[in-house]
Amino acid sequence: MQAAPSFSATGAEIVATGLDILQVNLGYRCNMSCKHCHVSAGPDRTEMMDGRTVDHVLAALASSPIPTLDITGGAPELHPEFTRLVTGARRLGKHVMVRCNLTVFFEPGMEWLFDFYGSEQFEVIASLPAYLGSDVDRMRGAGTFDKSIAALQTLNGLGYGAGQAERQLHLVYNPRGAYLPPAQCSIEADYRRMLHERHGISFDRLLTLANMPIGRFGDFLRTTNNFASYVQKLADAFNPATLEGVMCKRLISVKWDGTLYDCDFNQVLCLPLEGDCPQHIAEFDYDCLKTRMIAVGDHCFGCTAGQGSSCGGAIER
Numbered sequence: 387m388q389a390a391p392s393f394s395a396t397g398a399e400i401v402a403t404g405l406d407i408l409q410v411n412l413g414y415r416c417n418m419s420c421k422h423c424h425v426s427a428g429p430d431r432t433e434m435m436d437g438r439t440v441d442h443v444l445a446a447l448a449s450s451p452i453p454t455l456d457i458t459g460g461a462p463e464l465h466p467e468f469t470r471l472v473t474g475a476r477r478l479g480k481h482v483m484v485r486c487n488l489t490v491f492f493e494p495g496m497e498w499l500f501d502f503y504g505s506e507q508f509e510v511i512a513s514l515p516a517y518l519g520s521d522v523d524r525m526r527g528a529g530t531f532d533k534s535i536a537a538l539q540t541l542n543g544l545g546y547g548a549g550q551a552e553r554q555l556h557l558v559y560n561p562r563g564a565y566l567p568p569a570q571c572s573i574e575a576d577y578r579r580m581l582h583e584r585h586g587i588s589f590d591r592l593l594t595l596a597n598m599p600i601g602r603f604g605d606f607l608r609t610t611n612n613f614a615s616y617v618q619k620l621a622d623a624f625n626p627a628t629l630e631g632v633m634c635k636r637l638i639s640v641k642w643d644g645t646l647y648d649c650d651f652n653q654v655l656c657l658p659l660e661g662d663c664p665q666h667i668a669e670f671d672y673d674c675l676k677t678r679m680i681a682v683g684d685h686c687f688g689c690t691a692g693q694g695s696s697c698g699g700a701i702e703r
Contacts (some may be wrong), residue, residue, distance in 0.1 A: 391620075398682070401678070402483055402634070402635050404638070407455075407638075408431070408447060408452050411653065412460065414459065415427070415434060416487065421603065434642060440471055442670070444474045444475065477545040483509040485513075489526075489534060502673040512557055514577075519532065535585050540551070555590055557569065566570075579591075596695040623687075627691060628690045628693070628701040631696060632686075632701065640667050646659055646663075646665055650673035651685055659678060660680070662680055
């Protein structure tokens with residue numbers, strides 16, 4: 387029987403080389419329950435960041451030279467402090483990124499959201515794991531594709547996806563099964579052609595992300611008896627050239643309860659920061675965090691396999 391792959395056996399050590407992005411998970415509540423979701427977000431999740439922790443996030447941004455706030459969830463727009471966090475960061479002169487599932491615009495009570503996107507200027511990272519409706523609906527639920535297309539068309543009408551630095555619109559591709567994403571440049575060309583020809587949609591970049599064997603996707607792998615083979619596939623595709631570009635080297639992740647992690651995946655696995663760095667946003671220390679040793683585990687094969695995978699898409703392009 388083959389031994390389970392171990393990331394530590396690669397000898398890879400990852401050390402932060404700065405701190406450019408404060409990634410904040412506002413909570414796991416979402417209007418969707420996508421099959422590939424690594425945080426297992428959904429309508430029944432109640433974990434939400436409280437107002438005091440949002441204050442700590444804004445204080446950390448105000449006291450540090452971090453240029454970018456990356457807001458995620460769940461569906462972060464469902465959080466009652468979402469607009470305050472966005473506008474507060476913008477007033478501090480920070481670049482804001484919002485990770486959007488596109489269907490949230492059509493939830494009851496969210497009629498104001500398009501107007502907010504129109505009045506503010508930030509970068510949108512939108513999930514669209516395929517460009518064919520049947521594939522998207524299979525992964526994310528019936529009717530998802532039509533809502534996603536309608537949302538993208540409206541965002542285009544608001545100026546997103548037209549090459550403006552403050553209104554960037556990027557799409558996210560995730561594989562539909564237990565395999566690595568194709569080359570980012572080739573599938574991006576397919577997305578551009580199909581979405582423009584069929585729906586008149588434009589976007590700035592396509593980001594390809596590998597599915598992590600944790601959360602809901604990890605459960606799917608175990609249910610289908612594909613967990614071990616998928617982890618082995620990731621390990622066999624380990625690419626040391628991706629180590630320089632992994633997101634954790636210039637990012638810190640804030641959980642909904644304020645706990646700090648090296649990345650969103652370590653957050654889900656409750657893998658704490660190493661060393662003497664602060665463990666909570668209330669004790670944020672930029673100088674300590676920007677040079678910390680990164681805590682790694684076997685899931686790190688997901689970011690370092692093949693072309694690599696990070697919050698900004700493929701590492702090697």
